[in-house]
Amino acid sequence: xHNIFLFARREYLETVRKKSFLVMTILLPALMFGFTVLPSMxxxxxxxxxxxxxxxxxxxxxxxxxxxxxxxxxxxxPSEEGQKARNIVVDVDTNVSLAEEKRLSQEVSxxxxxxxxxxxxxxxxxxxxxxxxxxxxxxxLQSTLQSAAQFALLKEALRSHGASGDELESALKTVDINAxxxxxxxxxxxxxxxxxxxxxxxxxxxYTTIIIxxxxxxxxxxxxxxxxxxxxLLSAATPRELMAGKILGTALVGLTQIAIWTFAAATIxxxxxxxxxxxxxxxxxxxxxxxxxxxxxxxxxxLYSALSAALGSSVNSEQEAQQLQMIVLMPLILxxxxxxxxxxxxxxxxxxxxxxxxxxxxxxxxxxIVVETPPMWQIGLSIVLLIGTIYVMxxxxxxxxxxxxxxxxxRPTLPEIVKWMxxx
Amino acid sequence: xxxxxxxxxxxxxxxxxxxxxxxxxxxxxxIFGLLGPNGAGxxxxxxxxxxxxxxxxxxxxxxxxxxxxxxxxxxGYLPETSGLYKKMxxxxxxxxxxxLRGLTASDAAARARRWCERxxxxxxxxxxxxxxxxxxxxxIQFIAALLHDPEFLIMDEPFSGLDPVNATLLKDVxxxxxxxxxxxxxxxxxxxxxxxxxxxxxxxxxxxxxxxGRLKDIKASYGKSNVQMEYEGPDSFLREDGLVQSFNNxxxxxxxxxxxxxDSQKLLRLAAxxxxxxxxxxxxxxxxxxxxxxxxxxxA
Numbered sequence: 001x002h003n004i005f006l007f008a009r010r011e012y013l014e015t016v017r018k019k020s021f022l023v024m025t026i027l028l029p030a031l032m033f034g035f036t037v038l039p040s041m042x043x044x045x046x047x048x049x050x051x052x053x054x055x056x057x058x059x060x061x062x063x064x065x066x067x068x069x070x071x072x073x074x075x076x077x078p079s080e081e082g083q084k085a086r087n088i089v090v091d092v093d094t095n096v097s098l099a100e101e102k103r104l105s106q107e108v109s110x111x112x113x114x115x116x117x118x119x120x121x122x123x124x125x126x127x128x129x130x131x132x133x134x135x136x137x138x139x140x141l142q143s144t145l146q147s148a149a150q151f152a153l154l155k156e157a158l159r160s161h162g163a164s165g166d167e168l169e170s171a172l173k174t175v176d177i178n179a180x181x182x183x184x185x186x187x188x189x190x191x192x193x194x195x196x197x198x199x200x201x202x203x204x205x206x207y208t209t210i211i212i213x214x215x216x217x218x219x220x221x222x223x224x225x226x227x228x229x230x231x232x233l234l235s236a237a238t239p240r241e242l243m244a245g246k247i248l249g250t251a252l253v254g255l256t257q258i259a260i261w262t263f264a265a266a267t268i269x270x271x272x273x274x275x276x277x278x279x280x281x282x283x284x285x286x287x288x289x290x291x292x293x294x295x296x297x298x299x300x301x302x303l304y305s306a307l308s309a310a311l312g313s314s315v316n317s318e319q320e321a322q323q324l325q326m327i328v329l330m331p332l333i334l335x336x337x338x339x340x341x342x343x344x345x346x347x348x349x350x351x352x353x354x355x356x357x358x359x360x361x362x363x364x365x366x367x368x369i370v371v372e373t374p375p376m377w378q379i380g381l382s383i384v385l386l387i388g389t390i391y392v393m394x395x396x397x398x399x400x401x402x403x404x405x406x407x408x409x410x411r412p413t414l415p416e417i418v419k420w421m422x423x424x
Numbered sequence: 425x426x427x428x429x430x431x432x433x434x435x436x437x438x439x440x441x442x443x444x445x446x447x448x449x450x451x452x453x454x455i456f457g458l459l460g461p462n463g464a465g466x467x468x469x470x471x472x473x474x475x476x477x478x479x480x481x482x483x484x485x486x487x488x489x490x491x492x493x494x495x496x497x498x499x500g501y502l503p504e505t506s507g508l509y510k511k512m513x514x515x516x517x518x519x520x521x522x523x524l525r526g527l528t529a530s531d532a533a534a535r536a537r538r539w540c541e542r543x544x545x546x547x548x549x550x551x552x553x554x555x556x557x558x559x560x561x562x563x564i565q566f567i568a569a570l571l572h573d574p575e576f577l578i579m580d581e582p583f584s585g586l587d588p589v590n591a592t593l594l595k596d597v598x599x600x601x602x603x604x605x606x607x608x609x610x611x612x613x614x615x616x617x618x619x620x621x622x623x624x625x626x627x628x629x630x631x632x633x634x635x636x637g638r639l640k641d642i643k644a645s646y647g648k649s650n651v652q653m654e655y656e657g658p659d660s661f662l663r664e665d666g667l668v669q670s671f672n673n674x675x676x677x678x679x680x681x682x683x684x685x686x687d688s689q690k691l692l693r694l695a696a697x698x699x700x701x702x703x704x705x706x707x708x709x710x711x712x713x714x715x716x717x718x719x720x721x722x723x724a
Contacts, residue, residue: 006523014512223510232507232568234476236496236524406476 003237007245008252011220015253024212025257029264032205051141052112054104056093057119063092065152066117070144088141096120108134117145127153199343199370202293205261207336207363209297211329213254214304217246218321221312221405230405239402247305254301255294262290292369299386300362303393304328310397313404314412314420331359339367346372356382358389396421425488427452427576427607428473433482435468435631442468444631445482450576450609450624455602457622457639458611461719465631466611467504470578474499487575497526500574504581504611506561508553514564515549518571525572532571539567543593558585566594570601577601580611595621615712627715629722635714646714648706651680651688657699667691672713677703681713 015021053070055063067090093100093116104116115133123129131145151172158168224230233242307328315321338360342351346368355364355374361382368374403420404412412420428450435443443465450456460466471477472484475491484491487498509517515536522532540546543563548556556564562585570577579598583591598621602608610622618625619639626636635642654677662668662680667690671680682688688706695701709717 003524006520010509010512010516010520014509227507227510228503228505229507229509231476231503231505232501232521232565233524235474235499235501235503236521238493406471 003241004245004248007237007242008249011246011249012252015216015250016256021253021257025260028208029205029261032201032208050087050089051114052089052091054091054093054107054113054116055119056096056100056104056116057124058094058096058121059119059124059156060092060094062119062124062152062156063094065155066090066145066148067092069148069151105132108132115141117149119149124153195371196343198289199367200339202289202370203336203339203363203367206293206297206300206366207332209254209257210300210304210362211332213250213301214308214329215325217250217305218308218312218325219318220246220250221309221401222315222318222321225313225316225405225408234406239405240398242405243309243398243401247302247309250305251298251301254297258290258294258297262294265290289370292366295383296362296366299383299390300332302390303358303362303386304332306390306393306397310400310404313401314407314417316408316411320411331357332363335360335363338364342367343371347374352378356385358382358386361386425452426450426485427487428609429483429485430469430473431483431485433469433472433479433484435465435472435477435479441631443472443479443628446628446631446633447482448626448633448636450607452575452607453602453605454624455598455608455610455622457618457625458609458628459613459615459618459625459715460628461613464628466628467580468631469628470501470580470609470611474501474578497572498575500569500572500577502565502569502577502579502582504584506558507565508561508568510554511552513549514551514553514556517553518549518564518568521568522571525574527572535571536567539571542597543567559587559590562586563590563594566597570597574606576607576609578609578611581614582610583612583614583617615710615715619711625711627718629719632722634722635718639711642714643708643711646709648708649682649684650707650709650713651682651691652677652703652705652707653680653695653701654678654703655695655699655701659699661691661694661698664691664694667694679707679710679713681709681717 055066057063070088070090091113093104096119101118104113104118107113108115111134115131118130118132129149131142155168155172158171163171230242308325311321311324311328315324335354338350338354341348342354342364345351351364351368352374354360355368356378365374365379365382369379399421400417426449428448430446430448433443433446434441446465446469448458458466458469468477472479473486473491474496475493486492486495508514512520515533518536519529519532522535523529527535537546537549540549543566545560545563545567548560548564553561553564562582566582569579577598582594582598586594598608610618612618622639624636624638625642627634659673659678662671662678666683667686669681669683671678680691682691692701692704695704
């Protein structure tokens with residue numbers, strides 16, 4: 001035990017003292033945030049340049065309604081800066097002759113206007129319009145136009161049925177749906193898109209930390225093997241103590257990092273609002289979530305670091321380890337692929353089964369806990385299965401490790417590794 | 425009570441036989457030389473002594489009883505390959521090694537400093553291993569091996585990478601420790617060092633002991649059958665049939681092994697006829713001669 005403690009402390013201090021630990025503690029959440037939330041924010045924001053659009057339609061009222069909808073969207077709250085910042089100028093053109101169509105197209109080519117909505121009488125009747133622009137990939141603008149046209153047509157239909165101004169306004173008022181999560185029979189705040197993005201963020205963070213620390217165990221085993229230090233260490237300690245110390249020390253580094261994040265989340269993160277594409281998101285980072293985060297990190301890490309240590313001990317260089325590394329990480333990557341269906345249907349049979357498979361459980365069961373809190377027996381079962389698998393994996397991997405760290409030269413074949421496991 | 429006894433020890437890796445039926449006894453308080461060419465099984469033998477690997481068959485006894493892990497606290501080991509954490513400060517590493525051997529952190533730190541002063545390498549304490557030269561690393565590892573005052577020191581090629589000044593420093597420390605009762609095992613293929621230091625040797629080749637016993641007895645058994653001579657002139661007399669079995673030219677002098685039973689006086693007369701002889705001496709064969717001959721014989 002004493003030796004395990006010595007090795008764990010060495011591993012812990014050596015890693016935490018490195019600058020890379022500090023950098024990662026700060027950079028990783030920033031990067032995760034950048035990967036998940038920022039692109040959507042950027043997509044809807046664009047640069048501040050004014051876009052000039054022309055609505056070409058014989059129906060001037062229709063054109064004006066579209067313009068009104070696009071230029072001044074209803075209930076523009078402070079969070080909808082994004083749309084205002086698009087700064088779109090809309091002109092209505094009631095001339096829908098062939099010559100005008102040609103002229104507008106030329107203006108698009110010469111960049112005098114950014115695009116035009118072609119809505120002649122027959123298009124109005126068919127409710128099918130063309131939007132013509134130099135680039136037709138601005139989905140956001142297209143959906144804005146679509147909803148504005150839909151809105152204008154609806155307004156016209158209501159007006160033709162004799163609705164007055166006030167009646168129109170109240171009939172067309174935008175509907176708001178506020179998603180809330182029910183936990184233990186009580187409605188708790190936070191849900192919908194906010195929950196989705198929080199889950200995504202935590203998930204990617206969990207995935208990254210398990211991989212980073214798992215790989216760091218592998219790398220440090222390879223480094224120690226190359227520096228041939230095992231010969232000395234083994235004259236004072238057993239391979240089991242060495243491996244246990246290394247895994248324990250690295251796990252503590254990971255937990256330290258998560259504790260820092262939890263503390264940061266508890267003090268500044270919990271109330272963070274993210275404005276995105278005109279919607280308000282509240283990051284629901286509760287301490288409860290972070291405690292489970294730590295627990296599932298620990299379990300996932302133990303499982304994958306045991307494999308990494310065995311892998312590291314049986315190769316001679318990181319290059320050699322790389323292809324095998326992919327096989328080890330396969331279940332984790334698979335978990336990421338199944339992430340979206342599990343977030344959307346956390347209680348489906350697929351989600352339940354996947355989250356009970358030990359190799360996927362660290363990520364997928366955690367998602368389910370964040371999203372809907374599954375029945376206790378499922379959480380319990382997945383943890384028991386995980387611990388059982390970790391125990392089996394540790395005993396198999398420590399056998400490989402024990403032999404591997406003293407083997408130099410050619411990479412062992414699979415049958416050779418199987419033989420190592422059988423050595424007494 | 426012998427420090428280490430191996431009885432009929434065998435070890436093989438897959439089909440490769442590393443050690444075969446090896447028996448040897450290292451007496452307490454002595455300096456023992458484990459010799460052999462590269463790949464002879466020296467390191468495999470040491471690994472079994474200190475429990476890194478377990479013999480396939482045979483018995484390892486240490487300090488008079490079967491091998492137990494807590495014996496290791498009384499053993500110091502300097503492996504042939506450098507074995508330090510590259511990015512860890514030397515001072516901290518020495519403390520860690522001391523603690524692994526049962527010292528307290530403060531005791532280990534004090535001893536590390538004392539030994540570094542003795543080995544003239546105090547400045548290394550604050551450095552990382554990767555910043556040290558090969559020779560300095562070797563000195564640090566040497567200190568790591570004896571920090572806990574072991575009763576039994578295993579030195580695998582201890583002088584490799586050391587200049588003559590440092591090699592002497594290290595040798596003096598070893599002799600001093602031996603005088604205080606520490607048993608020392610040298611594993612090497614450098615015969616000149618063994619010849620100077622060891623009382624007992626075991627020469628192994630291809631995992632088998634081919635020659636063992638007290639160095640004096642071994643050399644005496646060969647008798648003064650060799651000739652050391654210095655001369656000026658052609659060396660054609662060395663190729664005369666029936667006289668010279670083999671010779672080894674060291675540049676300044678030649679060591680000649682006579683054909684068994686041949687008369688060395690005849691060689692002297694022959695040499696005197698053709699060259700100017702400055703020195704002609706009958707000697708016991710050097711350990712290197714014995715080594716080359718024995719290994720050559722078993723390889724043939």
